[in-house]
Amino acid sequence: MSRTGIQAGSFLALEGVDFGFDGVHRTVDGVHLALARGEVQGITGRSGCGKSTLLKLAAGLLAPQAGRVTVGRRPPQSAREDIGFMFQQPTLLEWLTALDNVLLPVSLQGRPDETQRARALQLLEQVGLADLAHRRPGQLSGGQQSRVALARALVLQPSLLLLDEPFAALDALTRETLQQDLITLCTQQGRTVLFVTHDIAEAVFLADRVSVMDSGRIVDTITVTLPRPRDPALRGRPEFAALGARVREALQRNIAEPHRPHRGAAGHTTGVLT
């Protein structure tokens, strides 16, 4: 993809972004990334390759040590209400009902009004939880909790959605259902989405482009040529399998390199230990 510069009109742009936690190793190393409005980009790579850090940089949760991050020409910190973030875990507040959890981003800015409550209820309905809006997280299954988290990420109607391995803890079937929900709620509404995943099929199913990361760098990018709208039947098609194989091959090729920098190996070790 665009290593040379940022395409005009890109909505989310990371330009030469560096970040390290300790000043010695760079967790994210000179990453260029540009997403036009409505584009969906997946990032994959093994544990400790820096993909979650990259997402936090895009969200403005971390500040880059070099380079620049912009969301709609603004730094992400000042575009907060335009960014929805979904964490690895649902991260719901157990003392609030599903509805109040969805409304949390709204209620932190003031008392939710009727339109906002209606929107939250509608989102819960779209993820199939209309009947469970007044349940608390402890009364919901893992898949239901992830749906509440998805609805919460969307309640402020953000233009950009960032997802950090959002469905990793779910069983395969629930995960596929949620991926379909995500497509319905985001990509068909023109939202820009950047997500991190370990699941090659998930990356191919959701994304327009899949980037492979290793040792803080984007080492390969595969364009997903599948048509939209995408539906579950796509998973059985040979093109789908072929694209999955290409991503897998890119992962293996880049990660099996013998001259990998030492910091990559160190990152991997911590990944295994934790």
Next chain:
Amino acid sequence: MARPIVSVLLLALLMAAWEWATRHLGLSALVLPAPSRIAQSLMEGLFSGYLLPHLQATAINLTLGVALGCGFGFAVGVAMAESGWVRALFMPYVVISQVVPKLALMPLFILWFGFGMTSTVVITALVCFFPLLETTLTSLQRVAPERLELFRMLGATRGQTLWRLKLPSGLPGILAGLRVAVMLGLVGAVVGEFIGTSQGLGALVIASQGSMDTPLMFAVLALISVLGLVAYQLTLWLERWLLRPYAVEPSQCPDERYERSSP
């Protein structure tokens, strides 16, 4: 349902054995009075109105002491959890004061606050202060980092993060600390009354010792236990009431039947 009955039966059996032992083993009533003597002493004390002012005094000492000690403990705990420099400043003193036996300070408090209620309330408050400070501090610091990140992501202010995330997250831990504080507070109040005042159940224990009225001493000990049980139960009720939103009824536990199938 069967278990409470068994427990009550065991109590009755122990009481009967105690009664039998005091009558047939020739134990002096000064050492171990029979349960019937204790009950008699208790009833007399209650109906003559002799015990009630003392019970009331201890209840007030305990309530005020717990309220003050827990209030300050909570406030300092929040301040220490929220501010690094407050924590750095006070932490050594907190650690040191943990090992100082607080009850040993009672003579000093009598010197400072005089013989009477104030000294007892202060010692009760001091005893309650540390458990609440400790649990508040650790509960607020133990908030999951993902949740803090969520609140940062949502642009929450520091006050919002404290009020809407850290305090609700830490509430179960803080309330567990309150339970400990109330129980320790009762010890503080009674031991404070031993030497600090002439009103209260603790003072009455010492008085009955002085007059060698062992049945009365046992009667007062029984009252102290009842007071402790009531205080504990009230704390449990408060805890249950505050933690209502956290409760998951077993009948409504996670149920995959509600999982939606693929559209």
